[in-house]
Amino acid sequence: MSSYTISLLNETALLVSFQNSIDEIINEKVIALKQAFAKNNFKGYIETVPAYASLAIFYDVAIVKKNYTAATTAFEFVKNFTDQLISEINFTNTSKSNLVAIPVYYNGEDLEYVALLHNISAEEVISTHTSKPYRVFMIGFLPGFAYMGKVDESIATPRLATPRTNVKAGSVGIAGFQTGIYPLQSPGGWQIIGQTPIKIFDAKKDNPCLLQAGDSVQFISINKDEFEKLNEY
Amino acid sequence: MSIKIIKAGVLTTLQDGGRSGWRSMGIGSGGTMDIFAMSVANYLAGNDEGNAAIEINFPAPEILFQQDAIISLTGADFLATINERALPIWRTLLVKKDSVLKFKQPVQGTKLYLAVHGGLQAENWLGSCSTHLKVGAGGYLGRALQKDDTINFNKTHFSCNENKILSWHVSQHELDKIYLPQNNIRCIKSTEWDLMNEVSKQNIISNDFIISNQSDRMGYRLNSKPLLLQQSTELISSAVDTGTVQLLPDGNCIVLMADHQTTGGYPRIASVIKTDLPKLAQIKSGQSFNFIIVSLSEAEDALLAMQQTLHEIKNASHLNIKKYL
Numbered sequence A: 001m002s003s004y005t006i007s008l009l010n011e012t013a014l015l016v017s018f019q020n021s022i023d024e025i026i027n028e029k030v031i032a033l034k035q036a037f038a039k040n041n042f043k044g045y046i047e048t049v050p051a052y053a054s055l056a057i058f059y060d061v062a063i064v065k066k067n068y069t070a071a072t073t074a075f076e077f078v079k080n081f082t083d084q085l086i087s088e089i090n091f092t093n094t095s096k097s098n099l100v101a102i103p104v105y106y107n108g109e110d111l112e113y114v115a116l117l118h119n120i121s122a123e124e125v126i127s128t129h130t131s132k133p134y135r136v137f138m139i140g141f142l143p144g145f146a147y148m149g150k151v152d153e154s155i156a157t158p159r160l161a162t163p164r165t166n167v168k169a170g171s172v173g174i175a176g177f178q179t180g181i182y183p184l185q186s187p188g189g190w191q192i193i194g195q196t197p198i199k200i201f202d203a204k205k206d207n208p209c210l211l212q213a214g215d216s217v218q219f220i221s222i223n224k225d226e227f228e229k230l231n232e233y
Numbered sequence B: 001m002s003i004k005i006i007k008a009g010v011l012t013t014l015q016d017g018g019r020s021g022w023r024s025m026g027i028g029s030g031g032t033m034d035i036f037a038m039s040v041a042n043y044l045a046g047n048d049e050g051n052a053a054i055e056i057n058f059p060a061p062e063i064l065f066q067q068d069a070i071i072s073l074t075g076a077d078f079l080a081t082i083n084e085r086a087l088p089i090w091r092t093l094l095v096k097k098d099s100v101l102k103f104k105q106p107v108q109g110t111k112l113y114l115a116v117h118g119g120l121q122a123e124n125w126l127g128s129c130s131t132h133l134k135v136g137a138g139g140y141l142g143r144a145l146q147k148d149d150t151i152n153f154n155k156t157h158f159s160c161n162e163n164k165i166l167s168w169h170v171s172q173h174e175l176d177k178i179y180l181p182q183n184n185i186r187c188i189k190s191t192e193w194d195l196m197n198e199v200s201k202q203n204i205i206s207n208d209f210i211i212s213n214q215s216d217r218m219g220y221r222l223n224s225k226p227l228l229l230q231q232s233t234e235l236i237s238s239a240v241d242t243g244t245v246q247l248l249p250d251g252n253c254i255v256l257m258a259d260h261q262t263t264g265g266y267p268r269i270a271s272v273i274k275t276d277l278p279k280l281a282q283i284k285s286g287q288s289f290n291f292i293i294v295s296l297s298e299a300e301d302a303l304l305a306m307q308q309t310l311h312e313i314k315n316a317s318h319l320n321i322k323k324y325l
Helices: A024-039 A061-067 A073-088 A109-119 A122-129 A224-230 B037-044 B173-177 B198-206 B274-281 B298-323
Strands: A003-011 A011-016 A045-050 A053-061 A099-105 A134-139 A146-149 A164-167 A171-175 A180-181 A186-188 A193-194 A214-223 B001-008 B013-015 B053-054 B063-064 B069-077 B078-084 B091-095 B100-103 B108-116 B150-152 B165-169 B184-189 B209-213 B219-223 B244-247 B252-258 B268-272 B288-293
Touching: A003 B184, A003 B268, A011 A073, A011 B244, A024 A045, A024 A053, A024 A073, A024 A122, A024 A134, A053 A061, A061 B173, A061 B298, A073 B298, A099 A224, A099 B108, A109 A193, A109 B268, A122 A214, A134 B244, A214 A224, B001 B184, B037 B053, B037 B069, B037 B198, B063 B268, B078 B165, B091 B298, B173 B298, B184 B274, B184 B298, B198 B252, B268 B274, B274 B298
Parallel strands: A099 A214, B184 B288
Antiparallel strands: A003 A011, A011 A053, A045 A053, A099 A193, A134 A146, A134 A214, A146 A180, A164 A186, A171 A180, A171 A193, B001 B063, B001 B150, B013 B053, B053 B108, B063 B100, B069 B091, B069 B108, B078 B100, B091 B165, B184 B268, B209 B219, B209 B288, B219 B252, B244 B252, B244 B268
Protein backbone atom coordinates (compact mmCIF):
# COMPACT_ATOMS: atom_id res chain seq x y z
CA MET A 1 0.00 0.00 0.00
CA SER A 2 0.99 3.52 -0.60
CA SER A 3 -0.28 6.82 0.76
CA TYR A 4 -2.37 8.81 -1.68
CA THR A 5 -5.45 10.99 -1.89
CA ILE A 6 -8.21 11.03 -4.47
CA SER A 7 -9.85 14.31 -5.41
CA LEU A 8 -12.13 15.68 -8.07
CA LEU A 9 -10.47 17.43 -10.97
CA ASN A 10 -13.94 17.91 -12.44
CA GLU A 11 -17.05 15.82 -13.10
CA THR A 12 -15.28 13.82 -15.83
CA ALA A 13 -11.89 13.26 -14.17
CA LEU A 14 -10.49 12.36 -10.80
CA LEU A 15 -6.98 12.87 -9.55
CA VAL A 16 -4.86 10.43 -7.56
CA SER A 17 -2.15 12.41 -5.75
CA PHE A 18 0.88 10.93 -4.06
CA GLN A 19 3.22 13.25 -2.12
CA ASN A 20 3.73 16.72 -3.60
CA SER A 21 7.38 16.27 -4.59
CA ILE A 22 9.63 15.50 -7.53
CA ASP A 23 10.96 12.08 -6.69
CA GLU A 24 11.70 8.99 -8.77
CA ILE A 25 10.11 6.56 -6.34
CA ILE A 26 6.87 8.53 -6.25
CA ASN A 27 6.85 8.87 -10.04
CA GLU A 28 7.34 5.11 -10.36
CA LYS A 29 4.08 4.66 -8.42
CA VAL A 30 2.34 7.04 -10.83
CA ILE A 31 3.56 5.04 -13.83
CA ALA A 32 2.71 1.71 -12.17
CA LEU A 33 -0.85 2.95 -11.64
CA LYS A 34 -1.04 4.23 -15.22
CA GLN A 35 0.05 0.80 -16.49
CA ALA A 36 -2.46 -0.89 -14.22
CA PHE A 37 -5.26 1.19 -15.77
CA ALA A 38 -4.03 0.33 -19.27
CA LYS A 39 -4.48 -3.37 -18.46
CA ASN A 40 -7.51 -3.26 -16.23
CA ASN A 41 -10.10 -0.53 -16.57
CA PHE A 42 -13.86 -0.07 -16.70
CA LYS A 43 -16.59 0.77 -19.19
CA GLY A 44 -16.41 4.51 -19.83
CA TYR A 45 -12.67 4.74 -19.09
CA ILE A 46 -11.01 7.19 -21.51
CA GLU A 47 -7.39 7.88 -20.58
CA THR A 48 -4.94 8.76 -17.82
CA VAL A 49 -2.55 11.69 -17.51
CA PRO A 50 0.57 11.01 -15.47
CA ALA A 51 2.44 13.90 -13.87
CA TYR A 52 5.35 14.07 -11.38
CA ALA A 53 3.35 12.78 -8.43
CA SER A 54 -0.22 12.41 -9.64
CA LEU A 55 -2.36 10.53 -12.13
CA ALA A 56 -5.60 11.93 -13.57
CA ILE A 57 -8.20 9.44 -14.77
CA PHE A 58 -10.64 10.69 -17.42
CA TYR A 59 -13.98 8.96 -17.95
CA ASP A 60 -17.31 9.26 -19.72
CA VAL A 61 -19.97 10.00 -17.12
CA ALA A 62 -22.89 8.66 -19.19
CA ILE A 63 -21.22 5.31 -19.91
CA VAL A 64 -20.10 4.82 -16.30
CA LYS A 65 -23.57 5.65 -14.95
CA LYS A 66 -25.28 3.36 -17.45
CA ASN A 67 -23.03 0.37 -16.66
CA TYR A 68 -22.50 0.70 -12.93
CA THR A 69 -25.86 1.62 -11.49
CA ALA A 70 -25.03 0.77 -7.88
CA ALA A 71 -22.92 3.92 -7.41
CA THR A 72 -24.76 7.20 -6.77
CA THR A 73 -22.30 9.16 -8.90
CA ALA A 74 -19.89 8.21 -11.66
CA PHE A 75 -17.14 9.69 -9.49
CA GLU A 76 -17.98 7.34 -6.63
CA PHE A 77 -17.71 4.34 -8.92
CA VAL A 78 -14.38 5.43 -10.45
CA LYS A 79 -13.01 6.28 -7.00
CA ASN A 80 -13.89 2.83 -5.66
CA PHE A 81 -12.45 1.18 -8.75
CA THR A 82 -9.24 3.17 -8.32
CA ASP A 83 -8.93 2.34 -4.61
CA GLN A 84 -9.34 -1.33 -5.45
CA LEU A 85 -6.80 -1.20 -8.28
CA ILE A 86 -4.22 0.57 -6.09
CA SER A 87 -4.66 -2.05 -3.36
CA GLU A 88 -3.79 -4.77 -5.88
CA ILE A 89 -0.62 -3.17 -7.27
CA ASN A 90 2.74 -4.31 -6.04
CA PHE A 91 4.48 -0.94 -6.08
CA THR A 92 7.89 -2.40 -5.23
CA ASN A 93 7.88 -4.44 -8.42
CA THR A 94 8.30 -1.61 -10.94
CA SER A 95 8.78 -2.38 -14.61
CA LYS A 96 12.08 -1.70 -16.31
CA SER A 97 12.13 1.63 -18.12
CA ASN A 98 12.86 2.08 -21.78
CA LEU A 99 16.30 3.70 -22.30
CA VAL A 100 16.55 6.23 -25.15
CA ALA A 101 19.88 7.71 -26.25
CA ILE A 102 19.62 11.29 -27.48
CA PRO A 103 22.60 12.95 -29.20
CA VAL A 104 23.16 16.63 -28.39
CA TYR A 105 25.44 19.20 -29.94
CA TYR A 106 26.21 21.36 -26.92
CA ASN A 107 26.33 24.80 -28.49
CA GLY A 108 23.38 26.41 -26.66
CA GLU A 109 23.19 30.14 -26.15
CA ASP A 110 23.00 29.73 -22.35
CA LEU A 111 25.81 27.16 -22.00
CA GLU A 112 28.36 29.84 -21.06
CA TYR A 113 25.94 31.38 -18.55
CA VAL A 114 25.30 28.03 -16.84
CA ALA A 115 29.06 27.43 -16.64
CA LEU A 116 29.72 30.93 -15.34
CA LEU A 117 26.96 30.73 -12.71
CA HIS A 118 28.48 27.57 -11.25
CA ASN A 119 32.08 28.65 -11.77
CA ILE A 120 32.87 25.63 -13.94
CA SER A 121 33.86 25.26 -17.59
CA ALA A 122 31.43 24.62 -20.45
CA GLU A 123 33.09 21.18 -20.85
CA GLU A 124 32.24 20.39 -17.23
CA VAL A 125 28.60 21.38 -17.81
CA ILE A 126 28.53 18.97 -20.77
CA SER A 127 30.22 16.10 -18.95
CA THR A 128 27.86 16.55 -15.98
CA HIS A 129 24.76 16.71 -18.18
CA THR A 130 25.80 13.50 -19.96
CA SER A 131 27.00 11.71 -16.80
CA LYS A 132 23.81 9.75 -16.08
CA PRO A 133 20.44 8.81 -17.57
CA TYR A 134 17.47 10.98 -16.63
CA ARG A 135 13.98 9.83 -15.87
CA VAL A 136 11.11 11.19 -17.97
CA PHE A 137 8.76 12.19 -15.15
CA MET A 138 5.94 13.45 -17.34
CA ILE A 139 4.96 14.94 -20.67
CA GLY A 140 3.26 18.33 -20.67
CA PHE A 141 3.48 22.02 -21.59
CA LEU A 142 3.78 21.19 -25.32
CA PRO A 143 2.95 18.04 -27.31
CA GLY A 144 5.80 15.63 -26.57
CA PHE A 145 7.65 17.92 -24.12
CA ALA A 146 9.36 15.58 -21.63
CA TYR A 147 10.09 16.86 -18.15
CA MET A 148 13.28 15.00 -17.14
CA GLY A 149 15.50 14.99 -14.10
CA LYS A 150 17.04 15.44 -11.83
CA VAL A 151 20.20 17.15 -13.03
CA ASP A 152 23.18 17.44 -10.70
CA GLU A 153 23.12 20.42 -8.36
CA SER A 154 26.36 21.65 -9.98
CA ILE A 155 24.47 22.51 -13.21
CA ALA A 156 20.93 23.18 -11.87
CA THR A 157 20.00 26.67 -13.06
CA PRO A 158 16.86 28.80 -12.62
CA ARG A 159 14.74 29.69 -15.65
CA LEU A 160 15.50 32.88 -17.60
CA ALA A 161 14.02 35.94 -15.89
CA THR A 162 12.38 36.86 -19.20
CA PRO A 163 11.37 33.94 -21.41
CA ARG A 164 12.45 33.98 -25.05
CA THR A 165 9.66 34.49 -27.56
CA ASN A 166 11.14 31.85 -29.82
CA VAL A 167 13.01 28.70 -28.86
CA LYS A 168 13.94 26.36 -31.74
CA ALA A 169 12.53 22.81 -31.91
CA GLY A 170 15.19 20.38 -30.64
CA SER A 171 16.65 22.84 -28.11
CA VAL A 172 17.88 21.12 -24.95
CA GLY A 173 17.45 23.12 -21.78
CA ILE A 174 17.72 23.21 -18.01
CA ALA A 175 15.16 24.69 -15.58
CA GLY A 176 16.07 24.23 -11.93
CA PHE A 177 16.76 20.52 -11.45
CA GLN A 178 14.81 19.64 -14.60
CA THR A 179 16.08 19.12 -18.11
CA GLY A 180 13.99 18.97 -21.28
CA ILE A 181 13.87 19.19 -25.06
CA TYR A 182 11.60 21.56 -27.00
CA PRO A 183 9.58 19.38 -29.40
CA LEU A 184 8.26 22.38 -31.34
CA GLN A 185 9.32 25.95 -31.88
CA SER A 186 7.79 27.79 -28.95
CA PRO A 187 8.21 30.62 -26.47
CA GLY A 188 10.16 29.35 -23.47
CA GLY A 189 12.26 30.22 -20.45
CA TRP A 190 14.57 27.23 -20.04
CA GLN A 191 18.37 27.76 -20.18
CA ILE A 192 19.35 26.39 -23.59
CA ILE A 193 22.59 24.40 -23.50
CA GLY A 194 22.41 22.47 -26.75
CA GLN A 195 20.54 21.17 -29.74
CA THR A 196 19.54 17.61 -30.63
CA PRO A 197 19.45 16.64 -34.32
CA ILE A 198 16.75 14.03 -33.52
CA LYS A 199 13.07 14.86 -33.92
CA ILE A 200 11.47 14.05 -30.59
CA PHE A 201 8.09 15.06 -32.03
CA ASP A 202 6.90 14.32 -35.56
CA ALA A 203 3.23 14.99 -36.32
CA LYS A 204 3.42 12.72 -39.38
CA LYS A 205 4.15 9.57 -37.37
CA ASP A 206 1.40 7.32 -35.99
CA ASN A 207 2.85 7.98 -32.56
CA PRO A 208 4.29 11.48 -32.90
CA CYS A 209 6.13 11.47 -29.56
CA LEU A 210 9.50 9.74 -29.11
CA LEU A 211 9.36 9.80 -25.30
CA GLN A 212 6.78 8.90 -22.70
CA ALA A 213 6.57 9.19 -18.94
CA GLY A 214 8.66 6.49 -17.27
CA ASP A 215 11.34 6.35 -20.00
CA SER A 216 15.04 6.98 -19.30
CA VAL A 217 17.06 9.33 -21.47
CA GLN A 218 20.84 9.30 -21.86
CA PHE A 219 22.24 12.41 -23.53
CA ILE A 220 25.33 11.89 -25.70
CA SER A 221 27.61 14.75 -26.69
CA ILE A 222 28.25 15.05 -30.42
CA ASN A 223 30.25 17.54 -32.50
CA LYS A 224 29.09 19.87 -35.24
CA ASP A 225 29.84 17.45 -38.09
CA GLU A 226 27.92 14.62 -36.41
CA PHE A 227 25.05 17.01 -35.71
CA GLU A 228 24.82 17.96 -39.36
CA LYS A 229 24.93 14.35 -40.49
CA LEU A 230 22.11 13.39 -38.12
CA ASN A 231 20.02 16.55 -38.47
CA GLU A 232 16.34 15.68 -39.04
CA TYR A 233 15.00 19.24 -38.90
CA MET B 1 -18.53 19.89 -54.18
CA SER B 2 -16.94 22.67 -52.23
CA ILE B 3 -17.11 26.01 -50.56
CA LYS B 4 -14.55 28.74 -51.06
CA ILE B 5 -13.40 31.42 -48.65
CA ILE B 6 -13.64 34.66 -50.62
CA LYS B 7 -12.75 36.89 -47.69
CA ALA B 8 -10.86 35.69 -44.59
CA GLY B 9 -12.22 36.06 -41.07
CA VAL B 10 -10.40 36.09 -37.74
CA LEU B 11 -9.34 32.57 -36.74
CA THR B 12 -11.84 30.61 -38.81
CA THR B 13 -11.01 26.95 -38.12
CA LEU B 14 -12.33 23.46 -38.70
CA GLN B 15 -13.28 21.81 -35.41
CA ASP B 16 -14.98 18.65 -34.25
CA GLY B 17 -15.50 17.19 -30.79
CA GLY B 18 -11.74 16.90 -30.21
CA ARG B 19 -9.25 14.04 -29.85
CA SER B 20 -8.88 11.67 -26.95
CA GLY B 21 -6.22 9.24 -25.86
CA TRP B 22 -3.22 11.57 -26.33
CA ARG B 23 -3.24 13.71 -23.20
CA SER B 24 -0.45 11.67 -21.60
CA MET B 25 1.70 12.75 -24.58
CA GLY B 26 0.93 16.41 -23.97
CA ILE B 27 -1.66 16.55 -26.75
CA GLY B 28 -4.94 17.86 -25.37
CA SER B 29 -8.44 17.26 -26.68
CA GLY B 30 -8.75 20.57 -28.51
CA GLY B 31 -11.88 20.74 -30.63
CA THR B 32 -14.90 22.98 -30.59
CA MET B 33 -15.29 25.73 -27.99
CA ASP B 34 -19.07 25.13 -27.93
CA ILE B 35 -19.88 21.42 -28.16
CA PHE B 36 -23.63 22.10 -28.01
CA ALA B 37 -23.74 24.52 -30.95
CA MET B 38 -21.28 22.46 -33.01
CA SER B 39 -23.27 19.25 -32.47
CA VAL B 40 -26.59 20.94 -33.30
CA ALA B 41 -25.07 22.51 -36.44
CA ASN B 42 -24.24 19.01 -37.63
CA TYR B 43 -27.67 17.61 -36.74
CA LEU B 44 -29.50 20.39 -38.57
CA ALA B 45 -27.35 19.66 -41.63
CA GLY B 46 -28.27 15.99 -41.36
CA ASN B 47 -24.90 14.83 -40.03
CA ASP B 48 -23.75 13.03 -36.93
CA GLU B 49 -21.96 14.98 -34.23
CA GLY B 50 -18.58 13.59 -35.31
CA ASN B 51 -18.26 15.73 -38.44
CA ALA B 52 -16.05 18.79 -38.51
CA ALA B 53 -17.82 22.17 -38.64
CA ILE B 54 -16.35 25.58 -39.31
CA GLU B 55 -15.87 27.65 -36.14
CA ILE B 56 -16.28 31.31 -37.00
CA ASN B 57 -15.34 34.39 -34.98
CA PHE B 58 -16.16 38.01 -35.84
CA PRO B 59 -14.90 39.54 -38.13
CA ALA B 60 -16.26 36.57 -40.03
CA PRO B 61 -15.30 35.24 -43.45
CA GLU B 62 -17.31 35.49 -46.67
CA ILE B 63 -18.01 32.11 -48.16
CA LEU B 64 -18.98 31.14 -51.71
CA PHE B 65 -20.95 27.94 -52.31
CA GLN B 66 -19.69 26.16 -55.41
CA GLN B 67 -22.43 23.55 -55.19
CA ASP B 68 -26.00 23.28 -53.89
CA ALA B 69 -25.84 22.43 -50.20
CA ILE B 70 -27.80 21.78 -47.04
CA ILE B 71 -26.24 23.83 -44.28
CA SER B 72 -26.91 25.25 -40.85
CA LEU B 73 -25.62 28.07 -38.68
CA THR B 74 -25.66 27.84 -34.89
CA GLY B 75 -24.13 29.42 -31.81
CA ALA B 76 -23.38 33.13 -32.11
CA ASP B 77 -25.65 35.51 -34.03
CA PHE B 78 -23.60 37.58 -36.50
CA LEU B 79 -26.56 38.66 -38.70
CA ALA B 80 -25.88 36.16 -41.45
CA THR B 81 -27.03 36.83 -45.01
CA ILE B 82 -27.12 34.71 -48.14
CA ASN B 83 -27.04 36.82 -51.31
CA GLU B 84 -27.88 39.77 -49.02
CA ARG B 85 -31.02 38.08 -47.66
CA ALA B 86 -31.14 37.60 -43.87
CA LEU B 87 -30.65 34.09 -42.52
CA PRO B 88 -31.74 32.81 -39.11
CA ILE B 89 -29.53 30.66 -36.90
CA TRP B 90 -30.50 27.24 -35.43
CA ARG B 91 -32.29 26.18 -38.67
CA THR B 92 -31.70 23.94 -41.63
CA LEU B 93 -30.93 26.03 -44.73
CA LEU B 94 -30.91 25.02 -48.39
CA VAL B 95 -28.31 26.95 -50.37
CA LYS B 96 -28.09 27.25 -54.15
CA LYS B 97 -24.79 27.07 -56.01
CA ASP B 98 -23.00 30.45 -56.46
CA SER B 99 -24.62 31.91 -53.33
CA VAL B 100 -22.48 34.02 -51.02
CA LEU B 101 -22.71 33.79 -47.24
CA LYS B 102 -21.76 36.92 -45.31
CA PHE B 103 -22.00 38.11 -41.74
CA LYS B 104 -22.86 41.73 -40.95
CA GLN B 105 -22.35 42.30 -37.27
CA PRO B 106 -21.98 40.41 -33.97
CA VAL B 107 -25.28 40.64 -32.12
CA GLN B 108 -24.85 37.87 -29.60
CA GLY B 109 -22.14 35.35 -28.72
CA THR B 110 -18.62 34.87 -30.04
CA LYS B 111 -18.48 31.48 -31.79
CA LEU B 112 -20.64 30.63 -34.79
CA TYR B 113 -20.70 27.17 -36.37
CA LEU B 114 -21.31 26.35 -40.01
CA ALA B 115 -22.01 22.73 -40.86
CA VAL B 116 -22.56 21.30 -44.33
CA HIS B 117 -24.52 18.17 -45.15
CA GLY B 118 -22.24 15.23 -45.94
CA GLY B 119 -19.47 16.71 -43.86
CA LEU B 120 -16.48 18.90 -44.68
CA GLN B 121 -13.37 17.11 -45.82
CA ALA B 122 -10.62 17.68 -43.30
CA GLU B 123 -7.30 16.18 -42.28
CA ASN B 124 -7.76 13.66 -39.50
CA TRP B 125 -4.85 13.88 -37.06
CA LEU B 126 -4.76 11.40 -34.15
CA GLY B 127 -8.44 10.60 -34.46
CA SER B 128 -9.85 14.10 -34.86
CA CYS B 129 -10.29 16.67 -37.62
CA SER B 130 -9.89 19.55 -35.18
CA THR B 131 -7.27 22.10 -36.14
CA HIS B 132 -4.25 21.89 -33.82
CA LEU B 133 -2.76 25.33 -34.41
CA LYS B 134 0.42 24.82 -32.39
CA VAL B 135 1.40 21.60 -34.15
CA GLY B 136 -0.06 22.70 -37.47
CA ALA B 137 -1.99 19.46 -37.96
CA GLY B 138 -5.62 18.46 -38.40
CA GLY B 139 -8.47 20.40 -40.02
CA TYR B 140 -7.42 22.43 -43.05
CA LEU B 141 -3.61 22.11 -43.30
CA GLY B 142 -3.47 22.59 -39.53
CA ARG B 143 -4.20 26.29 -39.83
CA ALA B 144 -6.94 28.92 -39.88
CA LEU B 145 -8.81 29.34 -43.17
CA GLN B 146 -7.54 32.04 -45.52
CA LYS B 147 -8.80 33.78 -48.62
CA ASP B 148 -9.10 31.44 -51.61
CA ASP B 149 -9.04 28.25 -49.53
CA THR B 150 -11.43 25.67 -50.94
CA ILE B 151 -12.97 23.13 -48.59
CA ASN B 152 -14.55 20.12 -50.21
CA PHE B 153 -17.56 18.40 -48.82
CA ASN B 154 -18.53 14.84 -49.36
CA LYS B 155 -20.54 14.10 -52.46
CA THR B 156 -24.28 14.15 -51.97
CA HIS B 157 -27.15 13.86 -54.40
CA PHE B 158 -28.71 17.03 -53.08
CA SER B 159 -29.80 19.82 -55.38
CA CYS B 160 -32.25 22.69 -54.94
CA ASN B 161 -33.90 25.35 -57.08
CA GLU B 162 -33.60 28.24 -54.68
CA ASN B 163 -32.25 29.26 -51.30
CA LYS B 164 -34.66 28.17 -48.64
CA ILE B 165 -35.06 28.37 -44.87
CA LEU B 166 -36.76 25.28 -43.46
CA SER B 167 -39.38 26.05 -40.85
CA TRP B 168 -38.44 23.55 -38.14
CA HIS B 169 -35.96 24.93 -35.65
CA VAL B 170 -34.47 24.21 -32.27
CA SER B 171 -36.89 25.54 -29.66
CA GLN B 172 -35.97 28.66 -27.72
CA HIS B 173 -36.73 26.74 -24.55
CA GLU B 174 -33.99 24.17 -25.30
CA LEU B 175 -31.51 26.92 -26.16
CA ASP B 176 -32.36 28.87 -23.00
CA LYS B 177 -31.62 25.79 -20.89
CA ILE B 178 -28.05 25.85 -22.23
CA TYR B 179 -27.33 29.56 -22.65
CA LEU B 180 -29.38 31.28 -19.90
CA PRO B 181 -29.05 32.89 -17.42
CA GLN B 182 -26.13 34.30 -19.33
CA ASN B 183 -24.19 35.65 -16.34
CA ASN B 184 -24.30 32.52 -14.17
CA ILE B 185 -21.55 29.99 -14.76
CA ARG B 186 -21.79 26.88 -12.63
CA CYS B 187 -18.66 25.24 -11.30
CA ILE B 188 -17.65 22.57 -8.84
CA LYS B 189 -14.83 22.74 -6.31
CA SER B 190 -11.63 21.32 -7.73
CA THR B 191 -8.50 19.76 -6.27
CA GLU B 192 -6.97 22.86 -4.63
CA TRP B 193 -10.17 24.65 -3.52
CA ASP B 194 -9.13 24.31 0.12
CA LEU B 195 -5.88 26.20 -0.48
CA MET B 196 -7.92 29.43 -0.79
CA ASN B 197 -8.42 31.52 2.33
CA GLU B 198 -11.91 31.74 3.83
CA VAL B 199 -12.61 35.23 2.48
CA SER B 200 -11.71 34.13 -1.04
CA LYS B 201 -13.99 31.09 -0.80
CA GLN B 202 -16.80 33.60 -0.22
CA ASN B 203 -15.52 36.06 -2.82
CA ILE B 204 -15.42 33.53 -5.61
CA ILE B 205 -19.22 33.36 -5.33
CA SER B 206 -19.85 37.10 -4.83
CA ASN B 207 -17.22 38.49 -7.22
CA ASP B 208 -18.00 39.74 -10.69
CA PHE B 209 -15.55 38.13 -13.11
CA ILE B 210 -14.83 40.06 -16.29
CA ILE B 211 -13.45 38.22 -19.31
CA SER B 212 -10.21 39.96 -20.26
CA ASN B 213 -9.31 40.74 -23.85
CA GLN B 214 -6.24 38.49 -23.37
CA SER B 215 -8.48 35.49 -23.88
CA ASP B 216 -8.24 32.94 -26.65
CA ARG B 217 -8.88 29.28 -27.47
CA MET B 218 -6.32 28.27 -24.80
CA GLY B 219 -7.96 30.08 -21.93
CA TYR B 220 -10.20 32.92 -20.77
CA ARG B 221 -8.39 35.25 -18.42
CA LEU B 222 -10.67 36.78 -15.81
CA ASN B 223 -10.34 40.06 -13.96
CA SER B 224 -11.86 40.35 -10.50
CA LYS B 225 -11.17 41.34 -6.93
CA PRO B 226 -8.09 39.17 -6.25
CA LEU B 227 -8.56 35.75 -4.70
CA LEU B 228 -5.89 34.69 -2.22
CA LEU B 229 -4.40 31.47 -0.93
CA GLN B 230 -4.11 30.81 2.81
CA GLN B 231 -0.36 30.71 2.31
CA SER B 232 1.85 30.80 -0.73
CA THR B 233 2.22 27.24 -1.96
CA GLU B 234 4.61 25.80 -4.53
CA LEU B 235 2.78 23.18 -6.57
CA ILE B 236 4.36 20.77 -9.01
CA SER B 237 2.79 20.31 -12.43
CA SER B 238 -0.25 18.07 -12.67
CA ALA B 239 -3.15 17.42 -15.06
CA VAL B 240 -5.68 20.10 -15.98
CA ASP B 241 -8.74 20.04 -18.24
CA THR B 242 -11.06 22.28 -20.19
CA GLY B 243 -13.00 24.30 -17.62
CA THR B 244 -10.28 24.13 -14.96
CA VAL B 245 -10.18 27.45 -13.06
CA GLN B 246 -6.57 28.18 -12.16
CA LEU B 247 -5.64 30.83 -9.61
CA LEU B 248 -2.65 32.85 -10.85
CA PRO B 249 -0.07 34.40 -8.50
CA ASP B 250 -1.56 37.90 -9.07
CA GLY B 251 -4.92 36.79 -7.63
CA ASN B 252 -6.73 36.62 -10.96
CA CYS B 253 -8.14 33.45 -12.47
CA ILE B 254 -7.91 31.80 -15.85
CA VAL B 255 -10.45 29.29 -17.14
CA LEU B 256 -8.78 26.78 -19.45
CA MET B 257 -10.54 26.38 -22.78
CA ALA B 258 -10.34 23.90 -25.68
CA ASP B 259 -6.68 24.38 -26.68
CA HIS B 260 -5.28 24.36 -23.14
CA GLN B 261 -2.02 22.63 -22.15
CA THR B 262 -2.47 19.18 -20.63
CA THR B 263 -0.69 20.02 -17.37
CA GLY B 264 -0.23 23.09 -15.22
CA GLY B 265 1.30 24.23 -11.97
CA TYR B 266 -1.23 26.77 -10.66
CA PRO B 267 -3.82 25.88 -8.00
CA ARG B 268 -6.96 24.38 -9.55
CA ILE B 269 -9.54 26.01 -7.32
CA ALA B 270 -12.66 25.14 -9.31
CA SER B 271 -13.89 23.70 -12.56
CA VAL B 272 -16.62 25.08 -14.81
CA ILE B 273 -19.09 22.25 -15.33
CA LYS B 274 -19.01 20.74 -18.83
CA THR B 275 -22.61 21.79 -19.45
CA ASP B 276 -21.78 25.48 -18.94
CA LEU B 277 -18.68 25.55 -21.17
CA PRO B 278 -20.81 26.37 -24.27
CA LYS B 279 -22.31 29.33 -22.44
CA LEU B 280 -18.91 30.53 -21.21
CA ALA B 281 -17.40 30.16 -24.69
CA GLN B 282 -20.05 32.55 -26.03
CA ILE B 283 -19.41 35.35 -23.50
CA LYS B 284 -17.58 38.29 -25.07
CA SER B 285 -14.45 39.81 -23.58
CA GLY B 286 -15.36 42.78 -21.40
CA GLN B 287 -18.56 41.15 -20.20
CA SER B 288 -18.90 39.90 -16.64
CA PHE B 289 -20.41 36.83 -14.99
CA ASN B 290 -20.66 35.15 -11.60
CA PHE B 291 -19.62 31.71 -10.52
CA ILE B 292 -22.17 29.51 -8.80
CA ILE B 293 -20.83 26.52 -6.89
CA VAL B 294 -22.85 23.35 -7.45
CA SER B 295 -22.52 19.78 -6.22
CA LEU B 296 -20.85 16.97 -8.12
CA SER B 297 -24.18 15.19 -8.64
CA GLU B 298 -25.72 18.35 -10.10
CA ALA B 299 -22.75 18.59 -12.48
CA GLU B 300 -23.12 14.95 -13.56
CA ASP B 301 -26.90 15.25 -13.95
CA ALA B 302 -26.58 18.45 -15.98
CA LEU B 303 -24.14 16.75 -18.35
CA LEU B 304 -26.49 13.80 -18.87
CA ALA B 305 -29.40 16.19 -19.42
CA MET B 306 -27.46 18.12 -22.08
CA GLN B 307 -26.55 14.88 -23.83
CA GLN B 308 -30.22 13.84 -23.75
CA THR B 309 -31.28 17.20 -25.21
CA LEU B 310 -28.71 16.79 -27.99
CA HIS B 311 -30.00 13.30 -28.70
CA GLU B 312 -33.58 14.60 -29.06
CA ILE B 313 -32.50 17.48 -31.30
CA LYS B 314 -30.59 15.01 -33.46
CA ASN B 315 -33.65 12.81 -33.99
CA ALA B 316 -35.95 15.73 -34.71
CA SER B 317 -33.48 17.44 -37.08
CA HIS B 318 -32.82 14.30 -39.06
CA LEU B 319 -36.55 13.60 -39.38
CA ASN B 320 -37.11 17.17 -40.53
CA ILE B 321 -34.72 17.06 -43.45
CA LYS B 322 -35.38 13.47 -44.50
CA LYS B 323 -37.53 14.46 -47.46
CA TYR B 324 -34.77 16.67 -48.92
CA LEU B 325 -32.20 13.89 -48.98
